Every structure is written in C-alpha cells, then in structure tokens.
Amino acid sequence: MEAVTALSRERVETLSQTLGEPAWLTQARLAAWEAYKDLPFPTPKTEEWKYTDIRNLPFEDLPLETPTGRTLTREALPQAVQARLERTDAAAIAVFVGPDLAYVELPEELREKGVIVTDLRTALAEHPEKVRPALYRAVPATSPTPGAPDKLTALNAAFWTYGIFIYLPKGVTLEAPIGIFKYLETGGALSVGRTLIVAEETAQGAYLEEYLSPALDAPAIHVSVSELLLHPGAILRHANVQSWGRGVHHFHRQRALLEKDARLNDLVATFGGTLSRAEVQSELVGPGADSEMLGIYFAHADQHFDHYTLQHHVADHARSDVLYKGAAKDRARTVYSGLIRLEPGAQKTDAYQTNRNLLLSPEARSDSVPQLEIAANDVRCSHGSSTAPVDETQVLYLMSRGLPRTLAEQLLVKAFLADVLTRIPLPALRQHLETVIEEKVTL
Template sequence: MPTTKLTPLQAGLERLSASSPEWLAAARRRAYQVFDGLEWPTARNEAWRYTRLDPALFELPLEEGGGAELLDAERLPELVRRRLEESEVGAALVFVNGRLAHLSIPGELAARGVVFTSLNEALESHGERVEGSLYQAVGATGLKGPEDRLAALNAALWSYGAFLYVPAGLELEQPLGVFHYADAGGVQSHARTLVVLDDGASATLIEEFLSPPLERRAQVAVSELLLRPGSRLRHAAVQTWGSGVYHFHRQRALIEKDALLLDLAANLGATLGRTEVASELVGPGADSEMLGVYFAGAGQHLDHYTTQHHTSAQARSDVYYKGAADGNGKVVYQGLIKLEPAAQKTDAYQTNRNLLLSREARAESVPQLEIAANDVRCSHGSSTAPVDEGQIFYMQTRGIERRQAEQLLVAAFLEEVLGRVPLEKLRAHIARIIEERLA
C-alpha cells in the first residue's frame, strides 16, 4: 500500500508525542489539528495589520530541543554567563539551543516545596501538577483565528521550557531567572514556560532571550502564568536577540481573587519581534500592572499587542508601554481593554507613548476599548512625537554632543516606565542596552 510521507512539522509532532505522556501527546495532536485548520495571519487580520509574517520561517527545520547537557556556570557561553553574574538571581535555568545547559537552585527552596526545573523534567517528577496546569492560560485548543496559528503550533511542537511552582503562603525574596540562549541559526525553535503560584505565594521571575547575530532563526515562546487567590508575581520578559532572529512571544496570565501581577515586557533585539501580553482578571480584587519598553534601531520591526480582559467585578488593570525608534526602525503598539457584563466597578487604564529619533522611523499606536459594563472607570491614550529639537539644542549649547543628548532624552523618556520596576539591576541592564544601541 502507498504511504503518505510526513511533512517535517508532522514528523516533529510524532517524535515529540512519542516521548510525551499520553495526555500530553493527545493535547499536542489536538493543537496540531487546530494549527492545520488555520491560515497564517495577514494584514487583513486586525491584530497583524502592521506586521508581515513570513510563512517560510516555519519551513525551517525544527530545533531538536529538550534533554540536558549540564555545564558549570564557568563553561557557559560568555554572553549568558555575564548575564548570570550581573542579574544575581537566586536560582537559574539556562537553555542553550533548546537544551538545558545549567540549573542552580538552593537546596532550601526545594526543601520548602518550590519546584524550579525544566518543563521536561517536571513532566517526569511532578506530572500531576503539570497536567493540571499546562494549557490552562494558553490552550492547546480553543484557538480559533489566524492570529492564534502560532500559539497552536507552539502547543503542538514545544520541545523545551521552564516550570516554576511556589507552594501556598511561601514568599521568595530573591528573583529566579530563565535564560534562553542560542548560537544556531537556520532553525525554528519552540519554548514554553509554566508558572503556578499557589494561594498567597509570592515570587519574582525574569525570562531573558539573548544571542549574537544569527542567520534566520524563528523563535516561538509561550508563557503561562497562573496566579491563585492572594498570590503576587513580579515577572519580566526581556529579549535582546541578535539580528537575524524572528521572535514571537505570547504570554497570558490568569489572575484570581486578590492576586497581583506586575509584568514588564522589554523588546530590544531581533530583526522582527512580536510580543503579545494578556491578563485575564477572573476574580474580585485581581490587579494587573503591565509595563513595556522597546527600542527599534535600523532594520528592526517591533510589534506589541496587549489585552486586559476583565470577567469579574472590582478588579484593576493598568498598561503603560513606551518606546523609541531610530534609523528606519518601526514600532507598533495595539492594545485592548475588554470588559464583560459582570465586570462592574472596574478600573482599567491603557497608555502608549512613542518617540521618533529620525525622519525614517515609524510608529503605529492603536489603543482600543470594548466595554459591556456600565459602572466602570476606563481610559486610554496614545501619542507619537519626534525628538524635541529645542531640548537637543539646549544640551548642545552646553557642550553635549547630539548623540549623547539623544541618549539622555531617551533615558528620561523611558524612566517613567522603568522607574516602576522594583528590580534595580534589571533596570540598569535595559538602560545600558539602549545606551549602547544609541552610541
């Protein structure tokens, strides 16, 4: 009988399903069916109106991530080793080209019930906990439109990632770090992060994506943040990929009663970077503060889409995204505040500000409201403006070179957002990256 040859994506699905527990293999296959039934998003889809997705990226070979090749910190690539030293995280996971390369977690955290490990290892050692949480925030199915096709592909084909669980009532003082490093181009890579904070727990997690310049790499990452009642999470996703990387990151948080999320998205690297950040406020007293900073230089296109979805009464959310573009760089921001009929007594705010440093730089800003409740306080606003030549001239008359003056203006412009991030070393790292790009 004739046999049908599997496509590379189907072959990857079979390989990953064969090494997955039965429930996960079934979920992967359902997600692939969803992916296969959708079209790639185009400019006709509102969420992708300003960004062109090249489907050829997903004809690249799949990176065979997963597994572990553990190294001492001193043997890690210099770029990620330096970030480990500078960030001073209390525990760290380092992935190099999709494989776990370094794991450090103090024994006292493990003894207190904290689980911080690779998602593949968690499937073996904490399978019931993973099964009860994975795909809750960003589903394997229930993805219906072209804008969901990448999320469905990741749900089917993720090969590596991180898992954090903090038990009820435990407050972690030091930040934890997950570092995604790559030095291999010509592949597509799929990563997933799952964070579960039990009732009243507290933690800080920093996710970083970094590399030297590479030859055409597609990086798809999904982060699921589950905040149980009364929990508090400070989270940051910082991408400083080199040129040649095409970065797609979808993050969704489920925020239950009296839980608090403080989130920072920093989009600074890659040739094309698209970040989608959503908070689902599903309990009274839920609170979400979503901050964003970005800087696009020559040849860069950075796209951001935020969603504040209120399904419960008496919740609060605030989005504040600011960024700058230089050369022929382009930045995009689209945001949606969506209130369901039950979301009375809601406070929701959304602000976007953009600064253009050259005549060729471009910015698109589209804030949106969709309100089905009638007893709420909601507002949104956006602005895009060129650099103030009067301020530049003022500094030049005092002996400051133009480029240094622009550095000072951009730093002051972004400080209003970065100043709300209670992680001093991370703030300094982001400011230094932008300063180097402007130098």
C-alpha cells in the same frame, strides 16, 4: 540538533515519544497539530496583524530545534550568558543553551520551601500532579484565546521542544527573583519553547526570563508561550526581556490568569532581533485582581517590533494598567495595539491603557492603536497614545551645555522612558535595562 524539516502529525508523535511524554500530553499535542493544520497564518488583512507581515518567513522549512541532553558548568556557558549572570541578583538560575537545560542553580533553602525550578520534561516525570492541571490552561492547545489569530499558538502547543516549570507553594515569599536565560547559538532553525508558572494561594515571587544570542548568519525563528497561573492572593513580579541578535524572528504569547486578589507586575522589554511580535494578556477572573503591564522597547536600523496587549476583565472590582513606551531610530518601525475588554459582570473596574512613542529620525515610524470594548456600565476606563519626534530644541540646549549629540539624545531617551523604568520593582534588572538603552542610542 536533529535536522527534521517537516511539521507533520508523524513529527508530533516522534517528538513526544523521544521526550518520553505521557499519553495525555501526546494527545494534546496531536489536537494542537490538527488545529495548526486547519488555521491560516495571520496576514496584514487580519486586524491585529495589520502592520506586521510574516508571510515570507519559512516556519515550515526550518529544522526543528530538539534537545541533545547536554549539560554545562557555569564556567563553560557562553560568554554572553556568563556576563549577564554577573549582573543579576537572581536567587535561582536556569540556562537553556539551544533547547537543552544546560545549567541550573537552585539553593537548598528554596528546595526546602517546596519551590520547583526545572524543565518541563523533568517536571512531567517528577511532578505530574502539578503539571497536568496547569499545562495548556492559560493558553489552550486548541481553543482560540482572546487576541490575535491562533496559528502560532497551535504551532507552539504541538511542537515545543523545551520549557521551564516554576512552582511557588502556598504562602511562600521569595525576595530575589528566579532567572531563566535562553541562549540561541546558531541560526537556520525553528526554536519552540514554553513556560509554565504556578503561584499558589498567597505566594509571592519574581521571575525574569531573558533571550540572548549573537548576530546570526542564517535566520532563525523563535516561537514561545508563557502561562502564568496566579491563585487567590498570589503576587508575581514578572519580566520578559528580548535581547536576541540580528537574524532572529521572535513570536511570543503570554497569558496570565489572575484569581481573587491576585496581583501581577509584568514587564516586556524588547531590544533585539530582526522582527519581534509580543502578545501579552491578563485575564482578571477574580474580584480584586490587579494587573500592571509595562512595556519598554527601542528599535534601530531596520528592526520591526510589534506589541499587542489585552486587559480582559471578567470579575468585578478589578484593576488593570498598561503603560508601554518606546523609541525608534534609523529606519526602524514599532507597532502597538491594545484592547481593554470588559464583560457585563466586570462592574467597578478601573482600567487604563497608555502608549507613548519617541522618534529619533525622520525615517523611523510608530503605529499605535489603543481600543476599548466595554459591556459594563459602572466602570472607570481610559486609553490614549502619542507619537512625536525628539524635541530638537531640547537636543540643542543640551549640546549648548557641552554634551555631544549622542549623549544628549541618550539623556532624553532615558528621561522619556523613566516613568516605566521607575515602576520596575527589580533594581538589578532596572539597572541592566538602563545600560542596554544607553548602548542602543549609540548604535
């Protein structure tokens, strides 16, 4: 890893040159740098960041994680990654170790269908006609997007050093998911990654993105952006699973553009790291678009998890549904803030937003802020939230039947989260998340 600590215009130019990028991308990075330079970091005075303070994090003091070009065999991958691969049913696999695309499995039958699974650097060289119109389209390099302030988005657009490109051709249907795994080996670095998914007209597929690391001695910061482009009639099942070790500070923004009759089933699962902030946005720009946004999280010790969702309805006759549920124990804190925004042309909209939180200790805390902003008059919209401690009567009842308290709480947490888990259309992933939840209860 190259130990360059300064974020600067010169650093952007050097990075783009090192990665062998075309001139248009260098210019996009430089425009993002100018935006980053002028924008302030968010503070608790910013409404969307009211409950999360990042002012003391060393964004500009850590060395930027940069590629070294190494590749690994499957047997040489970190043990945590190998163990995870044994429990996945992915049809195609890509593994990043640090910023290096260390391992790829893409069956020939998928290649013959025109499916592309590769890193962004390779895609820029081999498929420029597909990448250039799509990159920075959902999450622009400079223009503010709906949601929280754009300082970290501009940082990502200027300094991403690794990324994945997924392309599903028109009419292609994939039964098994594509699995992408990012493994962070050491702390003390700024890791910046980007994901670009393009699903052409009537394409159907599933995508799993998971972050893994051991507990780190030195703090690390990870800033990621995912762009999802769903063309008319496309169907995408998408999951983002955050299982970092202690010491990682994770910031993720995802924005999906749904055209006519496109459907998205999205899941954000947050379990690891010291601090995690995930912003998930669906932009329903075509009539008949349908976005289902699921969230599941479990915080323990002094973890801090912050989730923000945006359902932005631009077109008519579209539907969106948000269901985020989580638990917190010890001294952990969770935050949820969500907004349903309807433009004047978004008539005949169905939009729902629900957040539920379970507290397993008196010191745990959850803050929930659901919101509506409606400019259309022929719609159905609802939102709601609840936060409550675990029912001690239920715990005692289960204990009276011979269950130890830990197992009793484990059963209650799984029951509480069941309506999210049952809506995950990827059985192997659902089973994996159930196992993670069981482990979290016993920590």
